[in-house]
Amino acid sequence: MSYDCCSRSSLRELSQVSLFLKAVADENRLKIICFLRKQERCVCEIVEFLNLPQNLVSHHLGVLREREIVSTKKDGLKVLYSLNDKNISKTLKFLNFLISKL
Amino acid sequence: MSYDCCSRSSLRELSQVSLFLKAVADENRLKIICFLRKQERCVCEIVEFLNLPQNLVSHHLGVLREREIVSTKKDGLKVLYSLNDKNISKTLKFLNFLISKL
DNA sequence: ATAGTATATCAATATAATTAGATATAGTTA
DNA sequence: TAACTATATCTAATTATATTGATATACTAT
Secondary structure (H helix, E strand, O other): OOOOOHHHHHHHHHHHHHHHHHHHHHHHEEEEHHHOOOOOHHHHHHHHOOOOOOHHHHHHHHHHHHOOOOOEEEEEEEEEEEEEHHHHHHHHHHHHHHOOOO | OOOOOHHHHHHHHHHHHHHHHHHOOOOHHHHHHHHHHOOOOOOHHHHHHHHHOOOHHHHHHHHHHHHOOOOEEEEEEEEEEEEEEHHHHHHHHHHHHHHHOO
């Protein structure tokens, strides 16, 4: 299959992939994603897991939320974070396609 | 298969993946990679393709080289860049594993 | 209402990455 | 050797991102 990395639509896709990768490329955020693989977690669990200040973790979660890599739902006082699998695997597929030889 | 994102060896791997992703996450470098999918190219072709100053392109190529995402070989005056497929697909596989649900 | 708990946001700072301009190196050709 | 071409490096400037401390919001329980 051919892919023209110069066409207008491809450039849009490239920029989307770039944003996704930037969000995922941070080591703390990678750890968060990895931590969420098994099950959803509230912020306080993630804070404890990473051993980082709450506001910093909240910032990183915000980045992941912005890119729709994670989803949230409220549970009383807590906010539960989980992986947004569909979006992740869609983007990973495109990445695989994009950077592997034809 | 289980993966403990906290073990010493996993943390090393995480940091490797993070470096790889940071290198790939830049839009210009994504374009370079995409441009190299079909065939190897010399720097001047990449410069023309990206329409960016030569020194900037050289910098981005240096980043990709540092992460062993591309390889080079000399061809007279020119330096030919090509994708380092083995390393790319190895890291992509690990990434897939790392951020997909168990 | 008040106090307490969980999470998010804001402002400031520190750190890192991208970019540009100038220059250096290395090979080639005359 | 001198001029030329292709690429890389150095330094400085700009921009983006991560981090910290303080504070705000939103919900819960008393």
